Amino acid sequence: MDVSISLRNIRKDYDSQTEVLKDVSADVQTGEFFVIVGPSGCGKSTLLRMIAGLTPITDGDVLINDKVVNDLPPKARKLTMVFQNYALYPFQTVWDNVAFGLKARKLNQSDIQHRVDHALEMVNLTEFSKRKPRELSGGQRQRVALARAVASDAEICLMDEPLSNLDAQLRIKMRQEIYNLQRKLGLTLIYVTHDQVEAMTMADHIMVLNDQHVQQIGTPSDIYQHPANEFVAQFFGTPQINILPAKRSSENDHLLTIASDDIEIALDEAVPVAELRVGVRPDQLRVSRTDSVESNAVVKNTEFLGDETIVYATLNSGDNIRAVISGQVSFRAYEPIKVTIGSNLLFFNNQGQRIALSKEEVVHA
Numbered sequence: 001m002d003v004s005i006s007l008r009n010i011r012k013d014y015d016s017q018t019e020v021l022k023d024v025s026a027d028v029q030t031g032e033f034f035v036i037v038g039p040s041g042c043g044k045s046t047l048l049r050m051i052a053g054l055t056p057i058t059d060g061d062v063l064i065n066d067k068v069v070n071d072l073p074p075k076a077r078k079l080t081m082v083f084q085n086y087a088l089y090p091f092q093t094v095w096d097n098v099a100f101g102l103k104a105r106k107l108n109q110s111d112i113q114h115r116v117d118h119a120l121e122m123v124n125l126t127e128f129s130k131r132k133p134r135e136l137s138g139g140q141r142q143r144v145a146l147a148r149a150v151a152s153d154a155e156i157c158l159m160d161e162p163l164s165n166l167d168a169q170l171r172i173k174m175r176q177e178i179y180n181l182q183r184k185l186g187l188t189l190i191y192v193t194h195d196q197v198e199a200m201t202m203a204d205h206i207m208v209l210n211d212q213h214v215q216q217i218g219t220p221s222d223i224y225q226h227p228a229n230e231f232v233a234q235f236f237g238t239p240q241i242n243i244l245p246a247k248r249s250s251e252n253d254h255l256l257t258i259a260s261d262d263i264e265i266a267l268d269e270a271v272p273v274a275e276l277r278v279g280v281r282p283d284q285l286r287v288s289r290t291d292s293v294e295s296n297a298v299v300k301n302t303e304f305l306g307d308e309t310i311v312y313a314t315l316n317s318g319d320n321i322r323a324v325i326s327g328q329v330s331f332r333a334y335e336p337i338k339v340t341i342g343s344n345l346l347f348f349n350n351q352g353q354r355i356a357l358s359k360e361e362v363v364h365a
């Protein structure tokens with residue numbers, strides 16, 4: 001596959017007090033859906049604006065189709081951008097909003113007509129072409145912004161939180177529409193969001209940004225199953241992964257004690273460090289009722305979600321955990337329970353970096 005956009009060691013300081021990004025490098029392949037995700041303020045929009053040419057780069061290079069474009073103005077970069085606030089002209093019709101950029105490029109009338117009609121059809125807005133933005137719903141306005149991107153015919157499209165103004169149900173619908181549109185048009189799409197579910201469901205590759213640095217770049221399944229560090233492990237997945245302290249047994253280096261003394265697991269591999277942290281997704285914890293003698297935790301509260309229940313509990317060690325169990329299960333507050341640990345564990349060193357034990361999935365509880 002061709003590389004469409006390359007970021008090479010990008011740094012961005014707004015001023016000496018505001019260092020936003022350091023050493024950001026990535027390759028975005030032609031035709032892929034590439035998602036930049038991270039918490040608020042981590043520099044996602046800044047990075048997108050640097051790719052668009054709207055914000056200068058402090059150091060490093062942006063390449064589009066193998067050419068360094070650091071000094072090219074936005075117009076010359078042949079890309080289109082969709083913002084969270086849609087950026088529509090309120091006094092123009094839907095049709096004119098979509099045509100605006102094409103008119104500015106001085107395309108001939110029949111070309112403009114064809115492209116706008118086609119773009120409106122692609123986003124199912126043909127029948128709304130004479131309306132003004134204020135006569136549309138939020139989702140329809142967002143579709144006008146998408147139609148603009150489609151009409152521009154640019155091969156690269158940048159989207160900055162395009163769904164954040166929509167309600168939850170509409171977000172899911174528009175998520176699918178954007179995904180289908182990207183596939184249909186073969187667009188190279190760079191999509192910024194702080195929403196881990198959007199990232200997981202839409203991306204071919206995800207870049208996770210935090211603390212000025214790229215934490216990881218990978219496919220959604222890579223990032224979920226093999227997170228580079230605790231931050232990435234905690235950022236993806238709802239409810240959040242449990243991270244618990246663990247100690248290697250002094251007698252047997254295959255044996256780990258996790259949090260409370262009575263949660264032990266045997267690994268096929270020797271554990272390389274004496275103290276580590278274990279990541280357990282909530283669906284890998286098992287919870288059962290027991291008497292207070294056998295228990296190793298007490299329930300704090302439960303949340304019933306329809307087909308599953310989240311149990312919040314405190315282990316005897318004082319560590320809080322979240323467990324997801326299927327069906328509706330009710331526990332009393334302070335009810336004693338026995339928590340055991342299933343498979344698919346992740347291991348992190350004390351710096352929070354993942355330690356890859358080659359057989360980390362294989363545990364004997």
Ligand SMILES: Nc1ncnc2c1ncn2[C@@H]1O[C@H](COP(=O)(O)OP(=O)(O)OP(=O)(O)O)[C@@H](O)[C@H]1O
Nearest residue numbers: 014018020038039040041042043044045046047194
């Ligand atoms: N023009 C600017 N001048 C100075 N600092 C800025 C400027 N624009 C953004 N920043 C700062 O840079 C950091 C990154 O901002 P940016 O908008 O890129 O983050 P983000 O990850 O997109 O956040 P959000 O998800 O909240 O939109 C923030 O601390 C912000 O305050």
